[in-house]
Amino acid sequence: MPSLKIEKKKLLPSVEIKPVASKSESNRALIIEALANADDTISNLSAARDTQTMKRLLNSEESTLDVIDAGTTMRFLTAYMAIHEREVTLTGTERMCQRPIGILVDALRSIGCNIDYLNEEGYPPLQIKPFKGQSKNEISIKGDISSQYISALLMIAPVLPEGLTVNITGKLGSRPYVEMTLGLMNHYGVKAEWTDNTIKIPHQKYQPRNYEIESDWSGASYWFSIVSLADESSIFLKGLRQKSFQGDRVITAIMKSLGVKSEFSDDGVNLSKCDHDDVIHIDFSDCPDLAQTVAVVCAAKGVQCHLSGLESLRIKETDRIQALQNELGKLGAKMEENKGEWLLTPSSEIPEVVHIETYDDHRMAMAFAPLATRLNVNIADGNVVAKSYPNFWDHMRKAGFEIKQG
Numbered sequence: 428m429p430s431l432k433i434e435k436k437k438l439l440p441s442v443e444i445k446p447v448a449s450k451s452e453s454n455r456a457l458i459i460e461a462l463a464n465a466d467d468t469i470s471n472l473s474a475a476r477d478t479q480t481m482k483r484l485l486n487s488e489e490s491t492l493d494v495i496d497a498g499t500t501m502r503f504l505t506a507y508m509a510i511h512e513r514e515v516t517l518t519g520t521e522r523m524c525q526r527p528i529g530i531l532v533d534a535l536r537s538i539g540c541n542i543d544y545l546n547e548e549g550y551p552p553l554q555i556k557p558f559k560g561q562s563k564n565e566i567s568i569k570g571d572i573s574s575q576y577i578s579a580l581l582m583i584a585p586v587l588p589e590g591l592t593v594n595i596t597g598k599l600g601s602r603p604y605v606e607m608t609l610g611l612m613n614h615y616g617v618k619a620e621w622t623d624n625t626i627k628i629p630h631q632k633y634q635p636r637n638y639e640i641e642s643d644w645s646g647a648s649y650w651f652s653i654v655s656l657a658d659e660s661s662i663f664l665k666g667l668r669q670k671s672f673q674g675d676r677v678i679t680a681i682m683k684s685l686g687v688k689s690e691f692s693d694d695g696v697n698l699s700k701c702d703h704d705d706v707i708h709i710d711f712s713d714c715p716d717l718a719q720t721v722a723v724v725c726a727a728k729g730v731q732c733h734l735s736g737l738e739s740l741r742i743k744e745t746d747r748i749q750a751l752q753n754e755l756g757k758l759g760a761k762m763e764e765n766k767g768e769w770l771l772t773p774s775s776e777i778p779e780v781v782h783i784e785t786y787d788d789h790r791m792a793m794a795f796a797p798l799a800t801r802l803n804v805n806i807a808d809g810n811v812v813a814k815s816y817p818n819f820w821d822h823m824r825k826a827g828f829e830i831k832q833g
């Protein structure tokens with residue numbers, strides 16, 4: 428596990444960065460392209476390990492497919508494999524085998540798929556048996572655990588002989604990811620009807636169309652943090668669009684209250700400094716991957732933050748609430764629960780150096796790295812970033828940070 432030392436540094440003037448391409452868009456485009464029996468429709472595919480794993484496994488004829496720690500790869504491949512005439516085992520890291528998948532498996536079983544648990548009920552690894560045909564064309568599924576189950580079902584829906592109607596029960600969390608799924612399906616020629624909590628997708632064919640993956644807004648969020656925390660800075664982020672499929676584009680609005688002004692042009696967005704608020708309230712139900720980014724900035728910048736919609740954070744790469752509480756504590760900040768909301772009380776004085784544990788979570792490393800604008804930061808395992816943004820440290824160096832193996 429290579430640890431990294433990032434020295435406190437000022438940013439270089441006028442930095443230009445092209446963040447990694449979106450892994451969420453890439454993993455959807457790969458599944459849709461495979462369902463369309465098309466080839467080479469995708470440009471700017473993400474270098475994220477989650478995406479490279481998806482691509483490799485979609486082309487693999489092995490009987491055991493290991494998704495490593497990629498949630499979308501696990502969930503999307505489960506649905507994809509379950510409607511093919513093939514027997515396959517899907518597995519992943521120890522953590523992946525603790526991330527629930529029962530809701531998706533129940534839904535797939537109810538439409539006729541054959542799936543067994545190889546270990547604990549409700550969790551990977553899964554044994555998927557050949558598909559013998561569709562037995563039902565309407566299902567109900569809980570929306571408040573992970574939207575990835577719904578996206579997985581929606582993508583296979585048009586190729587099912589009878590199509591599929593999906594009734595979402597409970598509150599739908601991570602809603603923009605479901606919208607992204609339907610948006611990309613529509614790009615590939617598939618029509619869906621979404622009224623209230625019901626999404627209806629008739630049987631139809633995906634059309635092979637070209638698609639250029641946008642830069643990743645969640646990965647871009649760490650550059651917003653850097654601008655927010657630095658004394659002076661301006662960064663141009665390439666490949667991000669004002670009209671985006673990614674819900675995490677909401678980082679522009681969130682960071683406006685944390686002192687970052689965003690100005691779009693044809694090929695990206697320019698970030699510069701502006702005034703910030705002293706207290707903010709943010710509901711992360713639609714953008715859970717931004718919670719760590721925002722919490723760290725508030726803790727270091729002296730902004731009190733009321734966070735809600737954090738429920739899904741406990742079942743991601745790690746228990747992100749626990750991880751944040753531990754690591755923010757090292758800065759002298761506190762995150763405390765009160766009736767389902769979290770109050771983050773910022774540090775009154777930040778230390779000169781901090782050692783951040785990474786919990787096998789890419790976002791713990793990337794969310795805390797921007798602190799190097801204000802203090803020396805040691806990151807326990809720099810390799811974690813490979814999951815979504817493998818060249819993150821190269822980009823930090825390009826921006827002027829000195830990063831050594833430590």
Ligand SMILES: O=C(O)C1=C[C@@H](OP(=O)(O)O)[C@@H](O)[C@H](O)C1
Binds near residue numbers: 601604
């Ligand atoms: O569909 C997707 O691409 C994702 C959906 C979200 O997960 P949940 O729906 O489990 O919140 C998000 O946290 C994850 O990084 C990517």
Ligand SMILES: C=C(OP(=O)(O)O)C(=O)O
Binds near residue numbers: 496497743
């Ligand atoms: C939660 C994440 O990914 P996944 O669920 O796809 O593993 C993430 O990238 O923050």
